[in-house]
Amino acid sequence: MKFLPLVWASLWRNRMEATLTLLALSVGFALFGTMIAVNAAYEQAVDDARMDRLLVECAFDCGAIPLGYREQLARIRSVTAVGALSWLSGHEQDESHPITVTLVDEGMRAAWPELGLTPSDWRALDATPAGIFLTRKAAARRRVRSGDTVTLNLPPGSRADGGTTWYFTVLGFIPDPPGWGAGPGNPQWNPDMIVGNLRYLEESVDLDERGMVNIMRVAVDHPEHAEAVCREIEARFTNATPALYCVPAREDAQELADANINMRQISLGIGAAGLFMILFLCANGIAESVRERLAEFGVLKAIGYGDSRIAVLVLLEAAFPTLLAALIGSAVALGVSVFVAQLAIKGVVSMPEVRASLRAFGWALAAALFIALLSAVAPLFRLRRTDVAAVIAGRG
Amino acid sequence: MSELRQIAAVCLIAAGSLRERYTTALVIVVGMACVVGVLSSMLSVTAGLTHAYVRPEDATRAMVWRGERSTFDQARGLQPDAVGAILDAPGIAKGPDGTPLADAEFVMRIPPLAGFAAGSLQLRGIGPAGIALRPAFRIVTGHMFRAGARELVAGVGAARKFGLTVGSEVRLRDGPWPIVGIFSCGADIIESYLVGDAVNVMAARRRTGFAQVMAQLVDAGAFPEFQKWLMENPALSVYVERKTDYDLRELGVNTTFFTRMTYVIALIMALGALIGVVKIMYAAVRARTREIGTLRAIGFGATPVVVSVLAEAALLGAIGALLGAGIAWLIFDGRDMWVWGAFQLRVAPSLWALGLAWALVTSLLGGLLPALRAGQLPPVEALRVE
Numbered sequence: 001m002k003f004l005p006l007v008w009a010s011l012w013r014n015r016m017e018a019t020l021t022l023l024a025l026s027v028g029f030a031l032f033g034t035m036i037a038v039n040a041a042y043e044q045a046v047d048d049a050r051m052d053r054l055l056v057e058c059a060f061d062c063g064a065i066p067l068g069y070r071e072q073l074a075r076i077r078s079v080t081a082v083g084a085l086s087w088l089s090g091h092e093q094d095e096s097h098p099i100t101v102t103l104v105d106e107g108m109r110a111a112w113p114e115l116g117l118t119p120s121d122w123r124a125l126d127a128t129p130a131g132i133f134l135t136r137k138a139a140a141r142r143r144v145r146s147g148d149t150v151t152l153n154l155p156p157g158s159r160a161d162g163g164t165t166w167y168f169t170v171l172g173f174i175p176d177p178p179g180w181g182a183g184p185g186n187p188q189w190n191p192d193m194i195v196g197n198l199r200y201l202e203e204s205v206d207l208d209e210r211g212m213v214n215i216m217r218v219a220v221d222h223p224e225h226a227e228a229v230c231r232e233i234e235a236r237f238t239n240a241t242p243a244l245y246c247v248p249a250r251e252d253a254q255e256l257a258d259a260n261i262n263m264r265q266i267s268l269g270i271g272a273a274g275l276f277m278i279l280f281l282c283a284n285g286i287a288e289s290v291r292e293r294l295a296e297f298g299v300l301k302a303i304g305y306g307d308s309r310i311a312v313l314v315l316l317e318a319a320f321p322t323l324l325a326a327l328i329g330s331a332v333a334l335g336v337s338v339f340v341a342q343l344a345i346k347g348v349v350s351m352p353e354v355r356a357s358l359r360a361f362g363w364a365l366a367a368a369l370f371i372a373l374l375s376a377v378a379p380l381f382r383l384r385r386t387d388v389a390a391v392i393a394g395r396g
Numbered sequence: 397m398s399e400l401r402q403i404a405a406v407c408l409i410a411a412g413s414l415r416e417r418y419t420t421a422l423v424i425v426v427g428m429a430c431v432v433g434v435l436s437s438m439l440s441v442t443a444g445l446t447h448a449y450v451r452p453e454d455a456t457r458a459m460v461w462r463g464e465r466s467t468f469d470q471a472r473g474l475q476p477d478a479v480g481a482i483l484d485a486p487g488i489a490k491g492p493d494g495t496p497l498a499d500a501e502f503v504m505r506i507p508p509l510a511g512f513a514a515g516s517l518q519l520r521g522i523g524p525a526g527i528a529l530r531p532a533f534r535i536v537t538g539h540m541f542r543a544g545a546r547e548l549v550a551g552v553g554a555a556r557k558f559g560l561t562v563g564s565e566v567r568l569r570d571g572p573w574p575i576v577g578i579f580s581c582g583a584d585i586i587e588s589y590l591v592g593d594a595v596n597v598m599a600a601r602r603r604t605g606f607a608q609v610m611a612q613l614v615d616a617g618a619f620p621e622f623q624k625w626l627m628e629n630p631a632l633s634v635y636v637e638r639k640t641d642y643d644l645r646e647l648g649v650n651t652t653f654f655t656r657m658t659y660v661i662a663l664i665m666a667l668g669a670l671i672g673v674v675k676i677m678y679a680a681v682r683a684r685t686r687e688i689g690t691l692r693a694i695g696f697g698a699t700p701v702v703v704s705v706l707a708e709a710a711l712l713g714a715i716g717a718l719l720g721a722g723i724a725w726l727i728f729d730g731r732d733m734w735v736w737g738a739f740q741l742r743v744a745p746s747l748w749a750l751g752l753a754w755a756l757v758t759s760l761l762g763g764l765l766p767a768l769r770a771g772q773l774p775p776v777e778a779l780r781v782e
Contacts, residue, residue: 020675027668031661059569156633241602243569266438270661273430277665280426281672284419288679336664340657 007316010289021285022321022328028278029329029364034336035271036360042257049253051223053112054230056216059237059245064212069237069244070107073218076236078229081219083108086201086212088166090154092142099152101132101168105198111219115195116174124171129200131171138192144170150194160206168196218246275367278322283375286318290379297383298391311380319372326368330361402700406691410684410704411711417683420676421712427669428716428759429723432751434665436724438658439750440741441733442651448585448739449643456489456616457529457639460626461608473605474500478632482609485625487618491528498611499525502594504601506566517558517566518737519548520586521594529612532582538562539577543593546570546600549577551587553738566590570600588737610639666758673762677709681770688770689778698771705767706760713759714752721751 011018056073058065064086073082084107089100108115109122117125117133125131132150134142144150152166159166174195202210220229230246237244247255290297297310305313414421460482462474474482479500488496502521524543527533541547550560555578565572573592581587598604613619616638623636637645681688688701725743733741 017675017678020671020678024668024671024675027664027671031664031668034664269437270434273434274665274668277427277430277668277672280423281675284423284676287419336660340660 003313003316006313007320010293010317011320013289013293017285018321021281022325024281025278025321025325026328026332028274028281029326029368030332030336031274031329032271032278032367033330033333033360033364034340035267035274036363037333037337037357038340039267039271040357040359046250046253046257049250050114051226051248051250052220053249054218054220054226054233054246055249055252056218056233056244056246057214059234059243064209064214065216065242065244067105067211067213069240070216072236073216073233076229076232078220078222078225079218080221081107081110083111083217084198084213084215085217086198086214088152088154088158088196088201090152090158090166092151092153099150099194101152101166101194101196103196103198103201105213108217111217117195121172121174125195125197128169128171129197129203130167130169132168132194132196133172133174134170134195135176135193136173137176138194139170139173141192146170146172159204161204166204168194217249223248275371278325279371279374282318282322282371283378285321286314286375287379287382289317290314290383294386294391298386298388301386301388302392307384310383311376314376314380314383315372318376319369322368322372322375323365326364330364333360333364399697399699402696403703406696406700406704407707409687409691410708413684413687414708417680420679420683423676424669424673424709424712424759425716425719427672428713428755429720431662431665431669431758432717432720432755433724434720435658435662435754436721436743436747436751437728438654438661439747440724440728440743441735442655442658443742443744443747444733444739445647445651445735447742447744448583448587448737449647450640451582451584453612454639454643456613456618458611458613458619458622458636459608459639459642460611460634460636462605462634473502473603473607474609474634475605476500478634479606479609481629481632482611482626482634485611485622487613487622487625489612489614491525495525496611497525497528498609499523499529500594500606500609501526502598502601502603503607504597506568506590517554517590518588519566519568519590519592519597521592521597523594526591526594529610530581530584530586532584533579533586534581535577535579537578538575540579541576541592544596545593546573546596547576548573548590548592549579550575550590551738552578552580553587553732553734554589556732557588557734557738560590568597568600569602573600583740585737585739588734588739662754666754670758670762673709673713673759674765677705677763677766678769680708681705681766681773684770685773685778688773689775689780692773692775693779701773702767702771705770706763709759709763709767710756713755717752717755718748720755721748 056065056069067084070082070084073079084105086103087100088103089098091097092099104112104115106122106126109117116135121133125133134144134150139145142150148170150168150170152168154164154166156162156164158164174193176193198213218229218233220226226248230248233244233246300310300313460474462478482500483496483498488498491497500523504519504521506517506519535549536552538549541549548566550558550564554560560566560575560578562575562577564575566575567573575590579587579591594606598606611622613622619638626632626634626636691701692698721743725748728741729743731741733739
């Protein structure tokens with residue numbers, strides 16, 4: 001504690017430069033914090049996708065598989081549930097407002113319990129086939145309430161009656177799912193989650209398109225059985241029309257994270273560049289401060305301060321602004337992360353939700369201490385070599 | 397002494413004293429190098445993708461695909477009779493043999509194969525005009541697929557990504573298909589695909605509908621009539637788009653968010669660098685106080701002093717920008733990357749220029765307040781500073 005007045009006096013010696021240094025460091029840490037949060041969001045999104053959920057689709061890009069496969073899939077060993085889903089992707093009032101409705105069948109109660117639909121929600125969906133449930137975010141963005149009508153427009157050909165508009169009634173809301181929002185296995189351009197009833201689609205499309213779905217979601221009894229069940233599914237349907245391709249939901253999420261422009265990898269590089277900037281600024285500030293106060297350090301040495309106490313003083317002087325900047329920067333990073341998430345929602349490519357995390361905060365503090373330590377190395381070497389008598393006499 | 401000569405003289409004196417202040421100057425150089433390095437590196441992705449997708453010849457090309465969609469839209473496509481009608485449209489260029497330079501293509505995804513790297517492999521079926529429409533197409537190993545045979549050729553990008561060689565096999569619906577050649581195509585995005593005979597591939601998929609038709613028009617001006625003729629034909633129900641627009645739209649799906657992120661990150665970094673420049677230039681003015689006072693006392697005006705501070709900031713920023721862009725160029729330019737397809741990163745000259753402009757604006761804004769302060773220093777007080 002006795003060092004604090006000395007540290008404070010040295011930091012506040014040139015208020016404007018100290019404030020500017022703190023601001024620049026804070027901006028650097030805000031960038032670093034944002035990049036750590038982006039990186040963590042991708043990792044979390046992959047972790048959120050479960051290994052014991054399998055995505056089953058047509059092996060050769062035909063886009064649809066028969067609903068009749070459901071029973072055959074359910075008979076495979078280790079499979080506990082099978083659900084079917086299809087998507088309707090179109091736009092609301094104009095093409096700048098894309099909308100995707102994920103239409104699920106009853107099997108999803110057990111195959112996709114993470115969906116967040118309660119038993120009463122399922123009953124409501126069953127009673128109103130044209131009903132939908134929106135995640136809170138999807139609802140907030142559209143400013144819809146229960147009972148409102150949501151429309152989805154498609155080019156001609158999607159409805160048996162020749163219409164181009166699908167009308168849905170809002171039945172209620174479900175929690176925002178973690179990770180990619182729409183969940184792995186959904187169209188990657190889908191910015192949010194809206195769940196409807198597959199029966200509505202079945203009753204509305206052309207006769208020749210009934211009984212087909214985009215994918216099936218299979219639940220297995222244990223994550224360790226996922227790969228084996230997938231291989232079993234592919235082997236059983238290899239000569240079927242269409243043949244099937246199966247992938248565990250977590251592997252699919254991993255592939256999605258790697259296939260797009262890999263923000264996860266890039267974020268670490270950007271964070272490192274930000275830290276490098278901070279390091280130079282901080283090291284320069286400490287070196288300047290020590291150079292200008294050589295006489296002061298000479299006096300301290302003359303009155304009995306040893307090298308270790310001087311080292312603590314310089315380290316504290318370096319650590320104080322960096323730690324404070326790490327705190328301010330991490331707080332700012334929260335806001336920036338929300339903005340980044342907004343960019344992703346407004347854009348076309350989906351990105352996992354970026355959230356504040358203790359880990360990002362911990363990394364910022366650790367980086368701040370590391371930078372303070374590195375910044376203090378050169379000035380401390382200089383001070384160790386300083387001739388006390390010379391600096392006090394003004395010759396140092 | 398004229399003001400211009402005064403400016404030159406003060407700038408030279410400031411540059412001379414830079415050697416004594418090189419550590420502080422280095423902070424601006426390194427800061428700007430980081431900002432421009434990150435900006436150039438990130439934008440090299442979009443530049444590379446744009447180069448792969450949008451080719452100069454695309455300006456005179458058009459894409460046609462089925463407008464009507466079904467719920468499971470891959471299940472339908474352009475039937476052969478519709479393709480025949482499209483080839484009759486006005487404005488399509490003719491090949492040396494008089495046939496229309498337009499090709500019906502078929503695109504399908506193949507699931508990741510055992511032992512291959514993760515990621516979807518795509519197969520494009522092309523017709524007889526497919527090669528004529530791609531003059532840069534060259535077989536680099538093996539031979540071209542034979543029409544009517546169950547053979548495929550792999551683009552160099554796909555071969556690299558998925559470890560494919562001549563003799564590798566990929567499994568389609570009707571069994572294994574051998575890869576008989578590896579091709580290059582002037583860094584076109586088709587290098588990320590497997591390519592085979594469209595009719596054969598469609599037969600293996602048990603499909604009769606093509607995905608799209610790519611047409612070479614006689615010139616860019618032929619597009620409106622070509623589009624009108626096709627889109628107003630009630631028997632066809634197709635969409636028609638210039639190939640450049642089609643490519644940019646496809647590209648936008650992959651790059652819009654990333655480009656936005658790039659500029660947000662570069663802005664944050666530039667803000668940090670700008671504050672750093674303000675701090676460093678204030679320190680520089682402080683270090684040069686006596687020098688400035690002396691110059692003012694012997695008759696130099698305030699403007700040359702202000703300009704010298706701004707010039708110093710701009711010079712350091714420019715050096716940092718060139719350093720950052722140079723490092724990005726050394727590390728990333730020409731490096732292979734895969735984002736839904738193979739392409740090479742490009743730190744193009746336009747990115748060097750953008751980085752330089754970005755750094756100059758940041759440096760000049762950062763140097764403005766210290767420069768004004770330097771210009772307002774009273775000579776007598778400045779001379780008294782120890």
